[in-house]
Amino acid sequence: MALKGVRKPRHVPQRTCVGCRQVLPKRNLIRIVRVEDGARMDPTGKLAGRGAYLHDLRSCWDKALKGPLANALRTTIPQADLETLKDYAKSLPAGDPVLQDNGTEGSGEQEELLTD
Numbered sequence: 001m002a003l004k005g006v007r008k009p010r011h012v013p014q015r016t017c018v019g020c021r022q023v024l025p026k027r028n029l030i031r032i033v034r035v036e037d038g039a040r041m042d043p044t045g046k047l048a049g050r051g052a053y054l055h056d057l058r059s060c061w062d063k064a065l066k067g068p069l070a071n072a073l074r075t076t077i078p079q080a081d082l083e084t085l086k087d088y089a090k091s092l093p094a095g096d097p098v099l100q101d102n103g104t105e106g107s108g109e110q111e112e113l114l115t116d
């Protein structure tokens with residue numbers, strides 16, 4: 001009977017993607033941090049400063065770079081940094097939002113049961 005309740009549920013920090021506003025564990029997100037002269041990626045998540053988080057999906061970056069990211073960082077992102085971030089976004093997978101349920105238009109394959 002020496003077992004005490006030392007169970008510590010591991011706390012997973014949750015963050016919001018500033019592109020699509022989904023909340024998810026921050027290890028699934030890329031951190032952008034505000035620095036003195038702009039904004040840059042923080043792959044280690046260790047840089048000091050105000051940070052914002054983004055999915056590793058191009059669609060989220062595209063959205064975020066149009067304004068939400070700058071808002072989240074409470075700064076204006078210089079053009080040069082925007083270009084860097086856009087370049088990075090191009091290397092990301094395009095990302096497939098939930099469009100899977102829409103493919104059932106005009107498949108008229110039901111009439112094949114013709115028996116002569």
Ligand SMILES: [Zn+2]
Nearest residue numbers: 017020055060
């Ligand atoms: Zn997102």
